[in-house]
Amino acid sequence: MKALRALRGLSTLSTLTQKTHVCSIPLYRFYASEPQQQNPIDTAEDSDDVPAFDSNDYTLPTRGFDSDAKRPKQPTWDEAYRTRADQKIFGIEPQKQSSQVVVQDEEERRATLLAKALLHAALEKPDDVEEEDMVVKEEDQRSLSVGIIGAPNAGKSALTNFMVGTKVAAVSRKTNTTIQEVLGVMTKGVTQICFFDTPGLMLKSSGYPYKTDMNVRVESAWSSVDLYDVLIVIFDVHRHLSKPDKRVIKLIKHLGAQAHPKQKRVLCMNKVDLVEVKKDLLKVGEEFGDLPGYERYFMISGLKGSGVKDLTQYLMGQAFKRPWDEDPITLTEDVMKNISLEVVREKMLHHIHQEIPYTLDHRLMDWKELRDGSLRIEQHFITNKQSQRKIIVGKNGSKIGRIGMEANEELRSIFKRQVHLILQVRVT
Numbered sequence: 001m002k003a004l005r006a007l008r009g010l011s012t013l014s015t016l017t018q019k020t021h022v023c024s025i026p027l028y029r030f031y032a033s034e035p036q037q038q039n040p041i042d043t044a045e046d047s048d049d050v051p052a053f054d055s056n057d058y059t060l061p062t063r064g065f066d067s068d069a070k071r072p073k074q075p076t077w078d079e080a081y082r083t084r085a086d087q088k089i090f091g092i093e094p095q096k097q098s099s100q101v102v103v104q105d106e107e108e109r110r111a112t113l114l115a116k117a118l119l120h121a122a123l124e125k126p127d128d129v130e131e132e133d134m135v136v137k138e139e140d141q142r143s144l145s146v147g148i149i150g151a152p153n154a155g156k157s158a159l160t161n162f163m164v165g166t167k168v169a170a171v172s173r174k175t176n177t178t179i180q181e182v183l184g185v186m187t188k189g190v191t192q193i194c195f196f197d198t199p200g201l202m203l204k205s206s207g208y209p210y211k212t213d214m215n216v217r218v219e220s221a222w223s224s225v226d227l228y229d230v231l232i233v234i235f236d237v238h239r240h241l242s243k244p245d246k247r248v249i250k251l252i253k254h255l256g257a258q259a260h261p262k263q264k265r266v267l268c269m270n271k272v273d274l275v276e277v278k279k280d281l282l283k284v285g286e287e288f289g290d291l292p293g294y295e296r297y298f299m300i301s302g303l304k305g306s307g308v309k310d311l312t313q314y315l316m317g318q319a320f321k322r323p324w325d326e327d328p329i330t331l332t333e334d335v336m337k338n339i340s341l342e343v344v345r346e347k348m349l350h351h352i353h354q355e356i357p358y359t360l361d362h363r364l365m366d367w368k369e370l371r372d373g374s375l376r377i378e379q380h381f382i383t384n385k386q387s388q389r390k391i392i393v394g395k396n397g398s399k400i401g402r403i404g405m406e407a408n409e410e411l412r413s414i415f416k417r418q419v420h421l422i423l424q425v426r427v428t
C-alpha cells in the first residue's frame with residue numbers, strides 16, 4: 001500500500017480529520033436531551049450558547065428506516081358495533097375474524113417484501129447475484145486513484161458526485177465550495193476507483209500558484225497532484241466559449257506538456273449541456289484536442305451525465321491489479337463525518353448569499369452513534385463578528401432553521417438512518 005495511503009498523508013483529508021476531531025470543551029447547554037427552557041428560535045438571535053438549530057425541535061417526515069415509525073392506524077371504533085351497523089345500514093354480511101387476520105398477515109408480508117426489495121436496491125445488489133459472488137478476492141481486485149483538478153466552479157464536485165453516485169462533495173453556485181479533498185469511492189465488479197476532488201486550484205495572474213493565507217490547502221493539493229494514477233483536468237467549456245478562460249490556459253501551462261511518467265492525464269470539457277450551438281464544441285475540441293501530455297479528451301456534462309459513461313469506462317480500463325483501499329459498502333466514519341460537514345456547508349452556501357461563508361470556521365464538535373442506531377451530529381459555525389452571526393441565524397432563527405432542516409433531511413437519506421442534527425453559531 002499503497003500510493004493512496006501516501007497520497008492521503010499529503011491530502012487535506014488528514015487535516016480535516018484533525019480539524020474535526022470531537023472536541024472536549026464542555027458543551028453544557030448544547031445538549032438537546034435537556035429540557036428546553038425557552039424556545040430556541042426565540043433566543044437564537046441573541047444568545048450563542050443555545051443551539052440555533054436542533055432537529056428535535058422540528059417535525060420531519062418519517063421514513064421507512066425510522067424505528068419509531070408508527071404502524072398504520074388501527075380502527076378506533078368497536079368492531080362489534082361496526083359489524084352491526086354494516087349489516088343494518090349497508091346489508092354487508094359480517095366477515096369471519098380469521099379472514100381479517102389473513103388479510104392483515106398478507107399486508108405485513110407484502111410490506112416485508114417491499115422493505116427487503118428497497119434494501120436490496122439501496123445496496124445496489126442485483127437480485128440474481130449470490131452473496132458469494134459479491135465478494136471479490138484480494139488477488140482479483142483492481143484499483144485506481146483519480147484526481148480532479150480545475151478552476152473554481154469548473155464542476156469538479158458535480159462530476160465526482162455523478163460518478164460516485166452519492167453526494168460527497170458540496171455543489172454550489174458559488175466558487176470554492178470544496179474546502180477540502182473529499183474521497184469518493186466507486187466500486188463496480190472487480191474495480192474500485194477512488195476520486196479526489198481537489199479544491200479549486202487557483203493561479204495568480206503571473207501563472208504561479210498562490211502561497212499565502214488560506215491557500216495552504218491549495219498548496220497541499222498542488223503537491224499531491226502527481227501522485228494520482230489519472231489526473232482529470234476539467235474546465236467549463238460554456239464559459240470558455242463566451243469569454244476565453246485564461247485560468248484554464250494558465251492551469252494547463254502550469255501542469256506542463258509532460259505528464260508524470262506514472263500518471264495519465266485527461267482533459268474534460270464540462271458543461272456541454274449549456275452550449276446551445278453544438279458546432280461551437282468543435283472549435284474548443286480543435287483548440288484543446290491535441291494538447292501534449294494528455295492521453296484523451298472528453299466532452300461531458302458532469303451534472304447531467306452526458307459523456308460521463310465514456311469517461312467512466314475509460315477509467316475502469318486504466319485500473320491496476322492492486323487491492324482495494326476502501327470497503328465497497330460501508331462508509332467509514334471519517335467519510336461520513338466529512339459528508340455531514342459538506343452537506344451542511346452546501347445548504348449554508350445556498351441560503352447565505354453574502355461572502356461570509358469563506359471566512360467562517362465550520363467544525364464538527366460531536367459525533368455519536370446512539371443505541372437506537374441514530375446519529376447525533378453537532379456542528380458549530382464560528383465567527384468573530386456578531387453581525388455575521390445575525391445573518392447566519394436569520395430573523396427568529398429562520399435561516400439556520402432552513403439550513404438545518406434541509407441538511408438533516410439530506411443526511412437522513414444518505415446515511416439511511418435517523419439523524420439528530422444540532423447547529424450552533426458562535427461568536428469568538
Ligand SMILES: Nc1nc2c(ncn2[C@@H]2O[C@H](COP(=O)(O)OP(=O)(O)OP(=O)(O)O)[C@@H](O)[C@H]2O)c(=O)[nH]1
Pocket residue numbers: 150151152153154155156157158159170171172173174175176177178179198199200201270271272273274300301302303304
Ligand atoms: N449546467 C451544468 N452545470 C454544471 C455542470 N457541472 C457543474 N455545474 C454547476 O456549476 C456550479 C459549480 O459546480 P461545482 O461542481 O461546485 O464546481 P467545483 O469545480 O467543484 O467548484 P469549487 O469547489 O469552487 O472548486 C454548480 O452550480 C453546478 O451545479 C454541468 O455539467 N452542467
